[in-house]
Amino acid sequence: MCSDLATAAPDTTRDPPRQIWAFSALFLAGFRRYSTYRQATVAAAFTNSVFGLLRCFVLLAAAREAGGAVGGYDPEQIATYVWLSQGLIGTVMLWGWTDLSDRIRTGDVVADLLRPVHPVTGYLAVDLGRAAYAALSRFAVPLAVGVVLFDLYAPRRPGSYPLFVVSVGLAVVVCFGCRYLVNASAFWLLDVRGVNLVWTVSSAALTGLAVPLSFFPEWLAALLWATPLPSILQAPLDVIVERQSVPLTLAMVAGQAAWAAALLLLCRHVQRRAERRMVIQGG
Amino acid sequence: MAELTGRWHAYRHLLGAQVRSQTAYRASFAIDLATNAFIPVIDLLALLATFRVTPTLGGFTAGDVLVMYGLSASAFALADLVVGNIERIRIYVREGLLDAILIRPLGVLAQLVTVDFTLRRIARLIVALAVLVIAVTRADIPWTPARVALLGWAPIAGAVLFGAIFVAGSTVAFWWIESGEIASSFTYGGRDFTSYPINVYGQLFRRLFAYGLGFAFIGYYPALALLGRSDPLGAPDWLRWCAPAASIVAATAAAIVWRFGVRHYRSTGS
Numbered sequence: 001m002c003s004d005l006a007t008a009a010p011d012t013t014r015d016p017p018r019q020i021w022a023f024s025a026l027f028l029a030g031f032r033r034y035s036t037y038r039q040a041t042v043a044a045a046f047t048n049s050v051f052g053l054l055r056c057f058v059l060l061a062a063a064r065e066a067g068g069a070v071g072g073y074d075p076e077q078i079a080t081y082v083w084l085s086q087g088l089i090g091t092v093m094l095w096g097w098t099d100l101s102d103r104i105r106t107g108d109v110v111a112d113l114l115r116p117v118h119p120v121t122g123y124l125a126v127d128l129g130r131a132a133y134a135a136l137s138r139f140a141v142p143l144a145v146g147v148v149l150f151d152l153y154a155p156r157r158p159g160s161y162p163l164f165v166v167s168v169g170l171a172v173v174v175c176f177g178c179r180y181l182v183n184a185s186a187f188w189l190l191d192v193r194g195v196n197l198v199w200t201v202s203s204a205a206l207t208g209l210a211v212p213l214s215f216f217p218e219w220l221a222a223l224l225w226a227t228p229l230p231s232i233l234q235a236p237l238d239v240i241v242e243r244q245s246v247p248l249t250l251a252m253v254a255g256q257a258a259w260a261a262a263l264l265l266l267c268r269h270v271q272r273r274a275e276r277r278m279v280i281q282g283g
Numbered sequence: 284m285a286e287l288t289g290r291w292h293a294y295r296h297l298l299g300a301q302v303r304s305q306t307a308y309r310a311s312f313a314i315d316l317a318t319n320a321f322i323p324v325i326d327l328l329a330l331l332a333t334f335r336v337t338p339t340l341g342g343f344t345a346g347d348v349l350v351m352y353g354l355s356a357s358a359f360a361l362a363d364l365v366v367g368n369i370e371r372i373r374i375y376v377r378e379g380l381l382d383a384i385l386i387r388p389l390g391v392l393a394q395l396v397t398v399d400f401t402l403r404r405i406a407r408l409i410v411a412l413a414v415l416v417i418a419v420t421r422a423d424i425p426w427t428p429a430r431v432a433l434l435g436w437a438p439i440a441g442a443v444l445f446g447a448i449f450v451a452g453s454t455v456a457f458w459w460i461e462s463g464e465i466a467s468s469f470t471y472g473g474r475d476f477t478s479y480p481i482n483v484y485g486q487l488f489r490r491l492f493a494y495g496l497g498f499a500f501i502g503y504y505p506a507l508a509l510l511g512r513s514d515p516l517g518a519p520d521w522l523r524w525c526a527p528a529a530s531i532v533a534a535t536a537a538a539i540v541w542r543f544g545v546r547h548y549r550s551t552g553s
Contacts, residue, residue, distance in 0.1 A: 043464040050468035053488050054475045058333065058340065061483035066337035149485075191311075197318045201325050210329035215336050 022117050023125045030129025035137075044090055045141035052086040052142050056150060059211075071214035076153040077241040078212075083146025084240060085209050085233055090138025091131055091168060092175035092232055094203050099123070100183035101192045113275065120267045124176055131172040153241050160242055163253060167236040170256040174231040177263025178203075184267070187274035208234030228263060231256040293389055297397040305402050315403035323356050323410045330478065341480035346422045347510055348479060353415030355477035355502035358441025360408035366446045368399035370466065373456040382550050391545055392450065412438075425511050429524075436527060437505035441477075443530035444497055447537035448473055454544035460551075469496065477502035482516050500529040 034041075059078045063070045073081060089095075100123065103109040112119045146152055155161065182199045186192045204210060207229045213221045224230055235252050238244060244252065306312050330352055334345040343351075372395060375381040384394050419434060452466030459465075473496065476484075481493040481503045493499035507514055508523035 039459065040464070047464045047468040047472070050472045051475070053485070054472060057484045057488065058479050061340055062333050062337040065339050065342075070333075070336040194314055194318050198321070201318075201321050205325040205328055210325075211332045215332040217335070 019117075023121065026117070026122055026125035027129040027132075030126035031133045032129075033126070034130045034133045041137050045138055048086040048089060048138065048142045049145045052083050052146060053149075055086075055210075056082040056146070060150075071212050072243055073212065073214075073241065074153075076151050077243065079146065079150040080153040080241050081212060081237050083142050083150070083152065084139075084237055086142040087139035088168065088171070088233055088236065089209070091134045092171050093127070093130065093134065093179070094175065094207070094209070094232070095200050097127075097179045098183065098192075098196070100180065101186035101196075104183070104186040105190060110278075118268070119271055120180065120264060123180065124173070124264070127176045128172065131169075135168070155240055155242055157242060157246070159246075160240060160249075163249065164236060164240045167239045167253050167256060170253065170260050171232050171236050173260040174228050174256060174263060177260065177267055178228060178232070180267045181263070181270060184270050184274060187270075187278065203229065203232070207232045208237060212237075228259040231259045290389060294393060294397050297394070298400055301397070301400045302402050312403065316406040319403050319406040320410045322407050323360065323414065326356070326475075326478070327352065327414060341482040342515060343480045346418070347506065347512075349414070349418040350422050350509060351480060351502035351506040352478045353411065353418040354437055354441060354505055355474060356411035357408065357415050357438040358477075358501050359445050359474040360404070360411040361438060361442035362445035362449060364401075364404045364408055365442070366396050366449050367404065368396055368401060369449050369453040370470075371395075371399055372453045373460050376456050376548075377460050377551060379551060381548065385545075385548075392541060419509065422510060424509050430509055433505060433508055433524065440526040440530040441501035441505075444501055444526075444533045445470065445473065447530070447533035448496065451537040451540045454540050457544040457548050473498050473501075497529045497533050500526040 056079055059070065059082060060075055063073070063075045063078055068074065070078060100109070103112065109119075112122065115122060117125075155164075178199070182195055183192065185195045189195065206213075206224055206227075213224055213230055213234050216224070235256050238252065239249055242249070305315075330348065331345070333340065334348070338344070340348055369392070372381070375384070375395070381391075384391055384398075387394065415434075415438070424430065448469050449466075452469050455466060473492070476492050477498050481489050481499050484492070493503070504514075504518075504523040505526055513520055514523070
C-alpha cells in the first residue's frame with residue numbers, strides 16, 4: 001500500500017515504536033500550539049456561553065409549553081444537552097479548520113509529503129492534541145456556566161462517564177475526517193469557500209447542534225442517522241444525558257467507531273488520489 | 284459641494300469595481316448565490332423543528348414567531364450585506380492595511396464597507412424577505428395603513444440597529460485583535476435572540492439583550508404591533524412602534540464608539 005505514496009522520507013510504517021513516538025510528539029505539539037491562542041480561546045468560550053443561554057432558554061420554554069418534555073428530553077436533559085453541545089463545538093472543532101486547504105493553496109502541502117508520517121496520521125495527531133487542550137478549556141467553560149445557572153442532568157449509570165469520554169474521542173476523529181475531506185477538496189477546486197460554507201451551515205443544523213435530531217420528522221432523522229453527522233454531536237450528547245437504553249447507546253457508539261474508521265480510510269484514499277494528480281512546480 | 288460629489292463618485296467607483304469583479308465569473312457567482320441562499324433556510328429549519336415538538340413558545344404560535352423571524356432575518360441580512368464586512372477589520376489591523384486606509388482622503392468606515400462589499404450576500408436578503416412576506420400573509424394581521432408602513436420600515440430600522448452592533452463590536456478590534464468571536468455573540472447572537480419572543484429568556488439576560496442593546500425593537504415589538512397584540516411582559520403599546528427611535532439612538536452610540544476607536548488606533552507596527 002505504501003508504494004502508492006509519494007512520500008520520499010524513510011518508511012517508518014513497519015517500525016511501530018518510531019510511529020508511536022512521532023504520533024505522540026505531534027499530539028503534544030498540537031496541544032502546545034493551541035494552548036498559546038489564549039485570547040482566541042477566551043473569546044470563543046464567551047461566545048459559546050452566550051449561544052448556550054440563547055438555545056437553553058428557547059428549548060426550556062419549549063419543554064415547559066409542551067408539557068414537560070421535548071423530543072424525548074426532560075428540562076434537565078435538554079439544558080445539559082445545550083450546554084455540553086456548546087462545549088463540544090470547540091472540542092471537535094466544528095468550524096474554522098483551514099490548515100490543509102491553506103497549505104494546498106500556497107503549495108506548502110508538498111512539505112507534508114516529505115515527512116516520514118502519513119499526512120492523514122500527522123494531521124490527526126495534531127488535531128487530537130488540539131482536542132485535548134480544548135477539552136480542558138473550550139469544553140469546561142460552557143459546562144461551568146451551565147452548572148451555575150441551570151439545573152443540569154447528572155447521569156444515573158456510572159458507565160455513562162467513561163462511555164462519554166470514548167464517544168467524544170470518536171466524535172473528534174469523525175469531525176476531523178469530515179474536515180479533512182472538506183479541506184482536501186482544495187486539491188481539485190483551489191477555492192474551497194463554497195464547500196466550506198456548505199459544511200459550516202449543514203454541520204450547524206444537522207449534527208444535533210441547533211436542535212436534537214428527534215425534533216425533525218422521522219424520515220429526515222433516519223436519513224441523517226445514515227450519515228456521519230450525528231456521530232459528531234448528537235451521539236456523545238445522547239450518551240451523557242442517557243436518552244437511550246444501554247444496548248442502543250452502545251450501538252450508537254459502535255456506529256461512531258465505524259464512521260471514524262471509514263472516514264480515516266476515505267481520507268487516505270482521497271489523499272492518494274490527490275497525490276497522483278498533483279503537479280509540483282519547480283523551484 | 285464639488286468635494287461631496289467627488290466623494291460620491293469615488294465610492295461608486297469602488298463599489299462598481301467590486302460588483303464587476305465578483306460577477307465576472309458567472310457560474311462561480313451563481314454557486315455563491317445558491318449557497319448563501321441556504322443560510323436563512325437552515326435557521327428556519329431549526330425554528331420549524333422546535334414547533335414540531337411544542338405548540339407554542341412564550342405563548343406565541345408558529346405563525347406569530349415566523350413573523351418575528353422574518354423581521355429579524357430581513358433586518359440582519361440587510362445589515363450584513365451593507366456593513367457586515369466590518370468584521371474583517373481585525374485582519375486589516377493585524378496586517379497593517381488599516382494604516383493605508385487611514386491616509387486616503389475618504390471616510391474610514393465608508394471605505395471599509397465599500398472595498399469589501401460582498402454582493403453574494405444579497406441572496407440571503409432575498410430569501411429572508413420572501414420568508415417575511417410568507418409569514419405576514421399567513422398570520423392573522425388586521426391590516427391598517429399604519430401596519431403596512433410598519434412592515435416597510437421595521438426591517439430597515441432593524442438593519443440600522445444591527446449595523447450599529449456590527450460597527451460598535453468591530454471597534455473592539457482596535458484594542459483587542461483576536462476579539463472577533465466576542466463581537467459575533469452580539470451580532471449573530473442578536474440575530475438568534477430576535478428570532479424568538481423575548482419572554483422566553485431569563486430576566487437578566489432579557490434585560491441586557493432586549494432592552495440594553497435594543498434587540499426587542501427588531502423582531503418582537505414590530506411583530507406585536509403587526510399582530511395587534513399587547514406585550515405579555517407589560518410594556519406600553521406605543522413602545523411597539525418605536526423601532527426607528529431605538530435605531531437612531533443605537534446608530535448614534537455606535538458612531539461615538541467608532542470615532543473614539545479610530546482616534547485611539549495605534550498601528551500594530553507591522
